[in-house]
Amino acid sequence: MQDQLIIFDTTLRDGEQAPGIALSPDDKVAIATQLAKLRVDVIEAGFAASSPGDFTAVARIADEVDGPVIASLARTHPDDIEQAAEALRAADRKRIHVFVSTSPIHMEQMLRMTPSEVMTSVTESVRLARRHVDDVEFSPQDATRSDPDFVIEVCRAAVDAGATTINIPDTVGYAMPEDFVALLSKVYAEVRGGNEDVIISTHCHNDLGLAVANSLSAIHAGARQIEGAINGIGERAGNTSTEEVIMAVSTRQDHFGVEIGADTTEIFETSRLVSSLTGYPIQYNKAVVGRNAFAHESGIHQHGVLRHRETYEIMDPASIGHQSMIVLGKHSGRAAFADALDKLGITVEDVDFQRAFDRFKELADRKGEIGEEGIRAIVSEETGTGTEEMSLVSIHFSGGSQETPVATVTLDRDGEVIEVEAQGDGMVNAAFVAVQDAYRIAATLTDYRVSPLTSGADAMAKVEVVIKVGAATFPGRGVSTDVVEGSVRAMVSAMNKAAAAAGALDGGQVE
Ligand code: KIV
Ligand code: ZN
Secondary structure, three states, X not given: OOOEOEEEEOOOOOHHHOXXXXXXXXXXXXXHHHHHHOOOOEEEEEOHHHOHHHHHHHHHHHHHOOXXXXXXXXXXXXXXXXXXXXXXXXXXXXXXXXXXXXXXXXXXXXXXXXHHHHHHXXXXXXXXXXXXXXXXXXXXXXXXXOOHHXXXXXXXXXXXXXXXXXXXXXXXXXXXXXXXXXXXXXXXXXXXXXXXXXXXXXXXXXXXXXXXXXXHHOOOOOOOEEEEEHHHOOXXXXXXXXXXXXXXXXXXXXXXXXXXXXXXXXXXXXXXXXXXXXXXXXXXXXXXXXXXXXXXXXXXXHHHHHHOHHHOOOOOHHHXXXXXXXXXXXXXXXXXXXXXXXXXXXXXXXXXXXXXXXXXXXXXXXXXXXXXXXXHHHHHHHOOOOOOOXXXXXXXXXXXXXXXXXXXXXXXXXXXXXXEEEEOOOHHHHHHHHHHHHHOEOOEXXXXXXXXXXXXXXXXXXXXXXXXXXXXXXXXXXXXXXXXXXXXXXXXXXXXXXXHOHHHOOOOEOO
């Protein structure tokens, strides 16, 4: 057991804390289901006491997702622990993750607690958590800017109170690998000692780009759990990237000598799903999952790879589930489209399948061939959020190049045709105003990105938007050979999500 490295994924908790991400409970269940396929050991499903939405998501994941241990975060407050325990009730295997800050700056400025009050809160809260579950993790927040002797004292108190995992967070991404290894070695020797029931864990942030390196370096200091988020998303510069840890450990077994239970072939799908539901793009040159991670540009490299893949590739793209050869054409039928979705690991309901297929045919007629990225973008645009949603029928513009453009947007809601006209200071802006009028929801555009899916003058483009309505944000995606049309489709897909959540929104209705 000690040679097993536990992969603890916090995409749904720390990952979701990234600015602009707001996943619905359905999105979270979809990601957790995929994380279970990836066979991570622990899913931190949320912070149950932080909001009713988080509570629901933790409870649904606890009920609906089998396999991994399901965890909820909790402060050392009794109410947080009770809510975590309640949300986790249906899980077969559950963990409460208790944390409190131990650095002078956090204790003085944020908590306004003395070190001895912090100690007491740890003992009491871990004991309370143990009354509900057998598996309790404790984290001294901001450990790397804390007095190491105080970290040891607090962690020993947590173990004495029943904690079974001691997690050392580099909360602000401040540690250098040597310092982190020294701290982890101290914790391993002085907190775990000979107690084989205690697992030492790491949780690193990427402010200085060292999250993965620091986490991996801790394996040699005895750490047997690493916490991370898919695509490295999270607060500020993000968390340790789960998939990078998995692939480093499996590619360099000779170096680390620890086992992992993850199914690496689910990495690619997990990464794409998280990117599409969060609206966070994946950096092109991102290790393991970036679109260039297995691309060879220079002639010498291409020649080498054609002769023998391993000349320039240390990982086989197939080992992360990267299927790059899927191309459909305008003659491809429903069966071929369904088969492509199956190969891409995408499951959609019947209604969504029909809409995605119709849209695929429409684009394939204009474009000829559509590859994997295009198919993913179409499905992501057409995947519904409920029966109330609208779809774009057409857009027309009037006004010459010197005049303010006027957009006429026609939408369909379950057979009812809605036509709206609006002015704007550009074609995209005019269309966005018209869409907002159609939904009667005022939104602010907080992110807008266009990326090509194919090359050439008639290239197909993917447009991604993030809109803000009240305090909530919603991502949307559109695909088209026309950038303005793609933009409106992305706006409509985001507005459908906003409309579906409208009951829960705290503002933004213009009516
Ligand atoms: O970064 C951090 O310190 C955390 C803790 C709650 C573990 O996310
Ligand atoms: Zn964190």
